[in-house]
Amino acid sequence: MSSTVHTAPSRLRDSHGRVIHDLRVSITDRCNYRCVYCRDGEDGAKYSELSNEEYLRLIRVFVSLGISKIRLTGGEPLLRKGLLELVTALAELRTLTGEPLDIAMTTNGHLLDGLAAPLKQAGLGRVTVSMDAVDAAVFEEITRVPKSFERVLAGIRAAQSAGLNPVKVNCVLLRGFNDNQIEGFARFAQEEGVIVRFIEFMPLEEGRLWTPDLVIPMNELVARLSGVAPLKDLPPNDASETAKRFGFTHGNGELGIIAPVTRAFCGACSRIRLTSDGKIRTCLFSQVDHDLYGRMRAGLSDEELGAYIENVVRYKEQRHHIGEPGFLKPSRSMVHIGG
Ligand code: SAM
16 A cells, blocks of 8 residues: 555645645666666766755755655665665655655665665665566566676565565566566566556657557556456555556455556646756656756755745646657656656
């Protein structure tokens, strides 16, 4: 079950009637994986990182406006120096209704084995691990890092033991790359007691790989999964849930399908993003960044920064235009936005 309950007040409302509660913060755009569908193979980060104090000042302003959920991401967030101190400080913040923040992280899990317990102790609530194959050889072909599969599996198990629950495992599916893993993932969900969520591939890569044919649409996926074991529908955890949830008719385990391409959920979007260099992005597919950090450096007060954020949110894009004529790729790729 998600611990997020979107009943808290928020001053962050867009012109399409959506209320924004969730902030995804990229704390570095460095990554130790070079996943073939995401990175172009180069190692370098493109953008700077703020200091912990700078992130905290900006996040406090967001929280004062109504943000109640923070997801740390990247790049690879576990590479960030000072991560435990940052999480400790975030855990001290309170929402507008006086509750602790819902603090989550999306990670590739490579360094999670050693960090899961300290992160839990620092105040992290739960974790989502990205893992695109259950077969070690396929996994390492995708990440382009040897021995990565064992590390991630150990990380998932360490997260479960540390109580970073529910542990979710996200798999981006690409036809011809890893769609032979679908049935294996259904068994993995049952055996490991994790929530496995399949994500449709979006045009957010550094290179020029995306075509509609690479996307495994939700209907096709449901048919394949039903062949492993009978599925039952599960209700959404909350109104802005991105995944269509399924349980198994017999036994444990949960599956989810996140279908931004064939079943877009923009109408219920409650998210905005802060990049590692302090820019606000109101949509993954935005053509522009909004320079919050620059305004902070120029000396704006917290009230002035808050007014700026409210105004930026007001103009959040209504929806993305993937697959439509004239679609433009966003001005940054996923690794440099924060997924
Ligand atoms: N390094 C962390 C990780 O691996 O989870 C966080 C950053 S990563 C960019 C966040 C998520 O975005 C991962 O689950 C990754 O698979 C996903 N992702 C990257 N490119 C994508 C794309 N083009 N379409 C859909 N998901 C994508």
